[in-house]
Amino acid sequence: xxxxxxxxxxxxxxxxxxxxxxxxxxxxxxxxxxxxxxxxxxxxxxxxxxxxxxxxxxxxxxxxxxxxxxxxxxxxxxxxxxxxxxxxxxxxxxxxxxxxxxxxxxxxxxxxxxxxxxxxxxxxxxxxxxxxxxxxxxxxxxxxxxxxxxxxxxxxxxxxxxxxxxxxxxxxxxxxxxxxxxxxxxxxxxxxxxxxxxxxxxxxxxxxxxxxxxxxxxxxxxxxxxxxxxxxxxxxxxxxxxxxxxxxxxxxxxxxxxxxxxxxxxxxxxxxxxxxxxxxxxxxxxxxxxxxxxxxxxxxxxxxxxxxxxxxxxxxxxxxxxxxxxxxxxxxxxxxxxxxxxxxxxxxxxxxxxxxxxxxxxxxxxxxxxxxxxxxxxxxxxxxxxxxxxxxxxxxxxxxxxxxxxxxxxxxxxxxxxxxxxxxxxxxxxxxxxxxxxxxxxxxxxxxxxxxxxxxxxxxxxxxxxxxxxxxxxxxxxxxxxxxxxxxxxxxxxxxxxxxxxxxxxxxxxx
Numbered sequence: 001x002x003x004x005x006x007x008x009x010x011x012x013x014x015x016x017x018x019x020x021x022x023x024x025x026x027x028x029x030x031x032x033x034x035x036x037x038x039x040x041x042x043x044x045x046x047x048x049x050x051x052x053x054x055x056x057x058x059x060x061x062x063x064x065x066x067x068x069x070x071x072x073x074x075x076x077x078x079x080x081x082x083x084x085x086x087x088x089x090x091x092x093x094x095x096x097x098x099x100x101x102x103x104x105x106x107x108x109x110x111x112x113x114x115x116x117x118x119x120x121x122x123x124x125x126x127x128x129x130x131x132x133x134x135x136x137x138x139x140x141x142x143x144x145x146x147x148x149x150x151x152x153x154x155x156x157x158x159x160x161x162x163x164x165x166x167x168x169x170x171x172x173x174x175x176x177x178x179x180x181x182x183x184x185x186x187x188x189x190x191x192x193x194x195x196x197x198x199x200x201x202x203x204x205x206x207x208x209x210x211x212x213x214x215x216x217x218x219x220x221x222x223x224x225x226x227x228x229x230x231x232x233x234x235x236x237x238x239x240x241x242x243x244x245x246x247x248x249x250x251x252x253x254x255x256x257x258x259x260x261x262x263x264x265x266x267x268x269x270x271x272x273x274x275x276x277x278x279x280x281x282x283x284x285x286x287x288x289x290x291x292x293x294x295x296x297x298x299x300x301x302x303x304x305x306x307x308x309x310x311x312x313x314x315x316x317x318x319x320x321x322x323x324x325x326x327x328x329x330x331x332x333x334x335x336x337x338x339x340x341x342x343x344x345x346x347x348x349x350x351x352x353x354x355x356x357x358x359x360x361x362x363x364x365x366x367x368x369x370x371x372x373x374x375x376x377x378x379x380x381x382x383x384x385x386x387x388x389x390x391x392x393x394x395x396x397x398x399x400x401x402x403x404x405x406x407x408x409x410x411x412x413x414x415x416x417x418x419x420x421x422x423x424x425x426x427x428x429x430x431x432x433x434x435x436x437x438x439x440x441x442x443x444x445x446x447x448x449x450x451x452x453x454x455x456x457x458x459x460x461x462x463x464x465x466x467x468x469x470x471x472x473x474x475x476x477x478x479x480x481x482x483x484x485x486x487x488x489x490x491x492x493x494x495x496x497x498x499x500x501x502x503x504x505x506x507x508x509x510x511x
Contacts, residue, residue: 080110080119088104246281247372279306323340395419414502467508
């Protein structure tokens with residue numbers, strides 16, 4: 001059946017409307033490289049006039065392609081011409097000095113008309129998809145590194161806890177004025193430095209214990225001002241701009257202070273000859289569009305703390321690795337590479353988000369987003385308990401032999417009656433054989449076989465009045481992960497000093 005002229009015109013109009021509305025640019029080219037057809041949306045998507053493309057042929061595409069990607073694109077076209085092989089190539093392209101875009105070019109068909117071969121294909125902008133893929137890859141990479149560093153810190157904290165305790169025993173056994181006390185003090189100093197290092201690793205891996213409270217971020221920033229001014233030096237102009245009436249956040253105040261200080265130190269180091277450093281606070285709403293570009297971010301209400309400098313800035317390559325532990329651009333001996341990775345972990349564990357924008361020679365801006373909460377600020381409470389002992393019965397469950405021995409010596413030395421087990425099963429067996437009450441279970445949170453929380457549940461099923469105190473090198477367990485230091489969860493972080501353990505035990509027993 002032959003179509004009428006009106007039907008042909010209607011069909012052509014529908015076809016052109018379809019081509020104009022699809023997100024891809026549809027093109028046709030002769031085998032020799034001459035573009036014979038391109039849809040008008042090429043001007044909307046890429047800012048190109050179709051007439052330019054007809055005049056330049058494929059050259060417009062190759063000239064704007066990133067040098068590293070050009071050989072693959074040219075090889076794909078050559079294979080299509082010589083072997084009629086379809087191709088699907090993703091590459092970077094830009095016009096002039098504009099930012100790089102990621103394009104996907106697909107040749108889907110080839111045919112011959114009057115002895116001339118034609119190729120048809122589609123060109124699309126996949127920049128948003130590539131950014132999302134890269135963000136997800138980076139998140140997966142950081143998570144894998146976090147699991148590794150968290151595991152290392154956990155095992156190392158057990159070792160440090162044993163060293164701390166035995167150093168304490170050594171010091172106690174030496175008379176005042178004994179020169180060997182100085183050696184013990186040096187061991188203690190080294191342990192404290194090692195402990196600080198593991199705390200940073202745990203912060204990065206999001207496996208540290210936080211004590212979250214509701215507070216005003218403006219009070220925190222203003223409280224740091226005097227110390228930060230001394231830290232920065234006189235050659236850097238320092239400005240604080242706190243937006244009035246902003247919302248409250250729920251996080252660990254001490255850890256947030258550490259984040260701000262780490263960012264300030266990095267900003268200062270980026271301005272060795274002076275400059276301007278600015279801290280600002282504000283309320284902000286992160287919408288679905290922002291969350292789409294940052295897959296690990298949930299849309300919603302946040303309080304943002306921005307730390308900006310006018311320093312040397314960073315390349316894209318440096319920014320891509322910025323939050324990895326031990327990565328640093330500073331000279332040897334002038335940085336551990338843990339400052340920003342620690343900040344990253346603290347913010348993530350607090351349910352927030354940290355971003356960076358920087359250009360070489362034009363400075364850097366870090367933005368820390370913390371979820372906004374509708375609550376009254378809380379006042380921190382401190383314990384005045386010293387390090388008294390007691391006569392209660394304590395069930396100690398710890399799989400590390402050296403630490404188990406140290407904890408046993410600390411508690412028994414203060415008068416407590418002890419039942420000591422190396423795992424959950426042994427602890428339950430001891431409990432079944434014991435006559436009389438058990439007032440407290442002091443258990444490692446992470447153990448092979450039966451975990452600490454599982455062992456405690458079994459103990460409290462038999463003895464509901466028994467209280468529990470968990471200890472661990474990190475908090476990767478459901479009972480502690482989400483709400484560390486909740487009212488029903490007592491926890492002490494390894495490594496701990498003997499007096500800290502004694503105070504915590506007494507605090508739990510007397511609560």
